[in-house]
Amino acid sequence: MKQKQLRLKNRRGQLQIAETLVSVSLMLILALLLINAANQVNNSYSNTMNLQHAASDILLTADEAGLLRPVVFLYDQIDYYSDYTANLEILTDYIDSSLTANIGFVLRMRTVIDQVVTSEYIYLIGSQANIAVLQQGGEGIIANYFAGSFSSAIYGNFADQYLIDLYLWEKV
Amino acid sequence: MLLNLKKRRRGQVRAIDFVVSLLLFLLMLTQLILVIINVQTGLTTQMKDDLSFTELDTFGRSLLQKEGPPQWGYKQDLPSSFGLSESANLPSLTLDASKIARLITGTTFPISTISGFEQFSYDSIKNLLSLGTDQEFQLSILPLLEISIIITQENDSAYQARVDITNVNNLPIEECTVSFFTLDLTTGSIILAGVDSSGNDGEASIVYINPNFNIPDGEHLSIVIAEKGPLWGIVWDSPSSNTEDILIGRESNAAIWSCGLNSSSLLISDMHEVVETPDEHFLSYIYKNNQGGFSNESITPTFKFKANETVSIPTNGIVAFFSIIKQGDIYKVGIGTFPAVLDNNQNSGEFYNVFGKVEDNLREKTRISKDFPVYIRGTLMKCRIILWSV
Numbered sequence: 130m131k132q133k134q135l136r137l138k139n140r141r142g143q144l145q146i147a148e149t150l151v152s153v154s155l156m157l158i159l160a161l162l163l164i165n166a167a168n169q170v171n172n173s174y175s176n177t178m179n180l181q182h183a184a185s186d187i188l189l190t191a192d193e194a195g196l197l198r199p200v201v202f203l204y205d206q207i208d209y210y211s212d213y214t215a216n217l218e219i220l221t222d223y224i225d226s227s228l229t230a231n232i233g234f235v236l237r238m239r240t241v242i243d244q245v246v247t248s249e250y251i252y253l254i255g256s257q258a259n260i261a262v263l264q265q266g267g268e269g270i271i272a273n274y275f276a277g278s279f280s281s282a283i284y285g286n287f288a289d290q291y292l293i294d295l296y297l298w299e300k301v
Numbered sequence: 302m303l304l305n306l307k308k309r310r311r312g313q314v315r316a317i318d319f320v321v322s323l324l325l326f327l328l329m330l331t332q333l334i335l336v337i338i339n340v341q342t343g344l345t346t347q348m349k350d351d352l353s354f355t356e357l358d359t360f361g362r363s364l365l366q367k368e369g370p371p372q373w374g375y376k377q378d379l380p381s382s383f384g385l386s387e388s389a390n391l392p393s394l395t396l397d398a399s400k401i402a403r404l405i406t407g408t409t410f411p412i413s414t415i416s417g418f419e420q421f422s423y424d425s426i427k428n429l430l431s432l433g434t435d436q437e438f439q440l441s442i443l444p445l446l447e448i449s450i451i452i453t454q455e456n457d458s459a460y461q462a463r464v465d466i467t468n469v470n471n472l473p474i475e476e477c478t479v480s481f482f483t484l485d486l487t488t489g490s491i492i493l494a495g496v497d498s499s500g501n502d503g504e505a506s507i508v509y510i511n512p513n514f515n516i517p518d519g520e521h522l523s524i525v526i527a528e529k530g531p532l533w534g535i536v537w538d539s540p541s542s543n544t545e546d547i548l549i550g551r552e553s554n555a556a557i558w559s560c561g562l563n564s565s566s567l568l569i570s571d572m573h574e575v576v577e578t579p580d581e582h583f584l585s586y587i588y589k590n591n592q593g594g595f596s597n598e599s600i601t602p603t604f605k606f607k608a609n610e611t612v613s614i615p616t617n618g619i620v621a622f623f624s625i626i627k628q629g630d631i632y633k634v635g636i637g638t639f640p641a642v643l644d645n646n647q648n649s650g651e652f653y654n655v656f657g658k659v660e661d662n663l664r665e666k667t668r669i670s671k672d673f674p675v676y677i678r679g680t681l682m683k684c685r686i687i688l689w690s691v
Contacts, residue, residue, distance in 0.1 A: 147322040154322075157329040161336055179671075182358055186394060190674040193393035194531045194681050218476065219530035223681060226445040226468040226532065227674040 176299065177270055180232070184272030184295045187227050196220045198279035200253065201238060202287045209284065221254050224295075233259040233269075233298045241275070241290035255296075262298060269298040353669040356436075357688045361673055363430055364440065365394045365684060374399030375563055379419045383429040394684070395676045398640035399561035401442060405641055407654040408556035409574055415607060416570040418560055423657055439657035439687040442643045442675070446474060446527050446534030452541070455508060460540055462523045463506035466499050469683065473503025474529060480595055482524040482587060484537075485512040486547065486625055486632045489583025491524075491597040499527065520546055520632050524587070524621065526595070531681045535621055535638065547632045550652075555635025557624045564616045571624035571635055572607040579605045579626040589618025617679030640677040657687075 191197050200220055203213035224234055235255030240247045252260060263269070277290035367384025374397050387397045403421050405412060412420045432438065449465045462481055466474045477499040484491050494509035505527070513519025524537040539547045548554075557571040569584060585599040602608030606626060614620055624635040637653070644652035668689040675684045 143319050147319050150322040150326040154326045154329040157326075157333050161329075161333055164336055179354060183671075187674055189393040190395075190676050190681070193391065193395055193676045194679075196530065215476075216530075219532065222468060222474055222529060222532060223445070223674075225470065225472065227672065227683065228470075229672075230470040 180270035180297045180299070181272060183228070183232075184270060184297050185274075187224055188272055188274040188293060188295055190227075191220065191223060192274065192276060194223070196223055197274070197276050197293060198287075199281070199284070201276050201291045201293070202279050202281075202284060204238075204251065204253070212284075217254060224254075228297070231300050233262070233300050235259045235263050235269075235296045236293065237263075237296075238276075238291045238293045241277070241292055246292050253293075259296075259298065263296060267298065269296040271296050353667050353688060353690075354671075357669050357671055357686065360430065360432065360438065360688060361671060361684075361686045364686065365396060365673055365675065369400070372397075374403060375561060377418050379403070379421060379425075381429075383421070383426060393676060394673050396640075396684075398678050401641050401643075401677070402558065402560040402639070404440070404643065404656040405558055405653045406656060408558065409554045410556040410572045412556070412558050412570070415556060415572040416558060416560070416568060416609060418568075426656075433690075436688065436690050437658040438689075439655050439659065439685075440643065441655040441685045442641065442677075443469075443683050443685070444534040444642060445469065445532045445681055445683055446477065446529070447471075448525060448527055448534045448536040450523065450525055450536045450538045452523050452538055454540055454542060458511045459508055460511065460523070461506060461508045462494075462525065463504065464499075464525050464527070464536065466503040466505065466527050466534065473499075473501065474527075474532075475499050475501050475503060477503075477505070477527040477529045477532075479505040479525060479527045481507045481509060482526070482595075482597070483509060483512040484522040484524055484585060484623055484625075486520040486522065486627070486634065487513050487516065487581075489581075489585045489599040489601065489623075489625055491585050491587060491599065493595065493597075494523075522547075522549070522623070522634065524623075526587070526619070526621070531676070531679060533619060533680055535619070535642075537636065546630055547634060549634050550636050553633035553635050555624050555626070555633055557622065557635035557637045559620065559622055559637055559639045561639075562611060565613055567612050567614050567620060567639060568609065569612060569622050569637075570607075570609045573624070573626050573633060573635070575606045575626070575628065577628070579628045581625070581627040582606060582608070583625040584608050584610055584622065585625065586612065586620055586622040588614045588620040591615050619678065619680060640680070640682065 196219060199216045203209045228234060236253045237250050238253055239250055272295045274293045275290060276293055279287040364385055366386050368386045368389035369382045369384040370380045373380040385396045385400045387395045406420060412418060445468060447467050447469060451463050453461050455461055464479060466477050468474055479497045479499055481494045482491050483494045492512050495507035497505040497507055499505040511519050512521050520543050522537050522539050527534045554574040555571060559567055559569045562568050571584060582602055582605045583599055584602055587595055587597045590596040600610050620639040622637050626633050642652040643655050670685060670687040673684045675682050
């Protein structure tokens with residue numbers, strides 16, 4: 130009788146150990162998931178920083194080279210449609226040439242009225258695939274730049290302001 | 302009896318339960334150890350990359366956004382601080398072509414010997430920018446348009462020059478304005494042979510007449526400059542019937558260099574490696590004029606193997622210059638551009654070397670590179686900086 134009780138006790142002890150092992154295993158699964166998530170966040174941070182610097186440099190240098198403002202100024206002027214498309218193409222070629230082949234981009238702008246940025250976007254350039262990514266909520270890496278106060282011997286003066294957004298994606 | 306046995310066994314564990322839970326635990330523990338090792342390795346690499354990227358970005362900006370003493374590029378001596386920017390107040394990467402000219406290395410003769418302008422050595426730049434002894438870098442400056450050229454002979458006096466224009470990602474660039482020049486090596490004179498626009502496939506071509514009417518198959522170069530707004534590219538070649546007689550670029554062993562003396566004057570210097578005095582010596586150049594077209598000039602220097610000529614040029618736009626000597630039947634043509642193209646392609650033999658370490662170091666631990674879009678003399682180029690530790 131005593132032996133039976135001892136055996137029963139041992140079995141209960143084993144059951145407790147088994148339960149503990151299963152609980153610990155579940156906790157390990159949870160830890161694995163958390164570590165993987167943290168690792169992915171860390172990886173994407175480095176890429177984000179790299180692309181954000183690249184996007185800012187592209188916009189700053191484009192404006193210095195006089196590529197942004199003519200496009201912004203001419204985008205809705207029917208009289209200068211061919212000038213607009215020509216300038217737009219130069220800007221596209223410049224951005225394409227400044228990025229590696231695995232990076233996609235969309236440049237779009239918003240009007241600024243009374244120092245308030247309107248919510249409506251006016252698409253400027255980018256391949257249809259890139260624009261589709263943006264429309265589906267893929268924000269990519271963004272750099273912002275204000276353009277305005279443009280004066281040209283050919284096109285005259287322009288004091289409106291626009292907010293230019295350059296989105297970059299690493300193509301899959 | 303059986304019921305009693307079942308009742309007694311309720312709440313107990315069988316050996317199989319214990320074994321299964323132990324196996325599950327061991328499996329998860331192994332997985333966790335593997336993931337930790339994996340993540341740890343990844344994090345170490347990541348930290349190394351992050352460090353390199355941060356360092357590269359900071360280092361690149363200290364090269365490209367600092368100015369050094371105002372307009373140091375125009376002075377013969379070297380400054381005690383360094384920066385290639387035209388002005389440190391500009392937020393964009395706008396570089397000074399005269400400062401870039403002071404980074405040209407690897408010419409047949411030292412630049413200071415022929416021009417009096419001191420050049421920066423790689424080690425002196427490393428010291429000025431406080432780069433560690435265990436770190437190396439390389440800087441190249443390239444046009445954004447890449448051009449390849451094929452010249453075919455149509456008949457005794459006519460040739461066809463055909464070019465393909467692409468961007469750095471090898472995509473064709475259409476609607477470029479493509480100017481075709483011919484450089485007559487027997488007289489040093491340059492002629493604008495024609496202008497074409499690149500099509501959807503990035504192709505442009507013209508048929509031109511041999512510029513040297515006196516000599517059938519006369520020695521000449523075809524020079525092509527493609528432009529699209531501030532984007533540009535340049536290429537040159539000689540017809541295959543000429544190639545045996547013409548040594549171009551680095552093959553010529555000529556040292557040719559140019560630097561701004563102020564915003565509107567350019568010093569062009571050259572020197573050839575010669576045993577006997579050459580028969581002829583010409584210094585020819587093409588530059589973008591204020592009307593948006595190209596002008597060209599040809600000078601016959603006093604000395605037959607070297608020259609230091611000051612020429613007037615507009616503030617903006619590219620200048621391409623050609624130093625030609627004739628020795629017997631051989632023509633040697635040194636070629637340079639302003640802004641200087643510092644090219645990584647050692648086989649092209651056409652542009653200046655990159656600045657910095659060129660040989661691959663097998664002991665290197667990490668190598669990271671970044672392309673910066675730069676604005677120089679009203680034109681857009683690409684500056685690639687590679688940083689690595691040894």
